[in-house]
Amino acid sequence: GQSLEQPSEVTAVEGAIVQINCTYQTSGFYGLSWYQQHDGGAPTFLSYNGLDGLEETGRFSSFLSRSDSYGYLLLQELQMKDSASYFCAVRDKSGGYQKVTFGIGTKLQVIP
Amino acid sequence: EAGVAQSPRYKIIEKRQSVAFWCNPISGHATLYWYQQILGQGPKLLIQFQNNGVVDDSQLPKDRFSAERLKGVDSTLKIQPAKLEDSAVYLCASTHWDREETQYFGPGTRLLVL
Numbered sequence: 001g002q003s004l005e006q007p008s009e010v011t012a013v014e015g016a017i018v019q020i021n022c023t024y025q026t027s028g029f030y031g032l033s034w035y036q037q038h039d040g041g042a043p044t045f046l047s048y049n050g051l052d053g054l055e056e057t058g059r060f061s062s063f064l065s066r067s068d069s070y071g072y073l074l075l076q077e078l079q080m081k082d083s084a085s086y087f088c089a090v091r092d093k094s095g096g097y098q099k100v101t102f103g104i105g106t107k108l109q110v111i112p
Numbered sequence: 113e114a115g116v117a118q119s120p121r122y123k124i125i126e127k128r129q130s131v132a133f134w135c136n137p138i139s140g141h142a143t144l145y146w147y148q149q150i151l152g153q154g155p156k157l158l159i160q161f162q163n164n165g166v167v168d169d170s171q172l173p174k175d176r177f178s179a180e181r182l183k184g185v186d187s188t189l190k191i192q193p194a195k196l197e198d199s200a201v202y203l204c205a206s207t208h209w210d211r212e213e214t215q216y217f218g219p220g221t222r223l224l225v226l
Contacts, residue, residue, distance in 0.1 A: 097162065
């Protein structure tokens with residue numbers, strides 16, 4: 001089966017940089033996704049890494065190391081609106097279709 | 113383009129009652145997912161459809177949960193009978209065949225079982 005680990009809570013200061021780590025165990029690994037979810041809202045896709053390296057999308061970047069079964073989401077120039085839960089999600093492929101498993105989520109609190 | 117639609121947005125029922133949720137994915141999205149998200153946890157996949165066929169329902173409690181996507185477009189998830197532990201948000205998501213890594217989620221249905 002699949003398992004993911006990410007910190008349950010992180011607090012950071014407005015304007016700073018924060019890194020949210022995710023380690024995973026799975027067979028048939030295909031890629032790692034990141035989603036943002038505000039309280040009461042639906043998850044929103046942020047980023048996807050299918051290959052090793054860094055993907056940058058504005059203030060958000062995501063990194064993947066397949067050999068270490070590890071990835072992270074980097075948020076720069078933090079804003080108050082970034083306070084939300086962030087989920088890593090492993091995509092693997094078995095039986096001919098892609099399956100997604102979400103982590104428990106990291107609740108990020110941005111403070112002034 | 114219109115997003116994933118879900119209804120109802122909220123539902124309160126008593127245990128042992130039945131409830132149904134509806135989802136209409138983004139037009140042209142072949143893959144549709146139903147997730148259960150309990151407060152403080154990540155979304156848990158219940159069932160995944162590819163067009164009108166089920167590709168994964170390994171985590172669906174089949175003694176009480178059922179889902180269908182008869183025409184390969186909209187889908188219905190049913191719980192019968194409901195238990196207290198079914199209180200959760202039920203999320204529907206869809207993906208385009210060309211961008212399977214990007215799931216688009218609907219607003220969810222908040223279910224409270226009393």
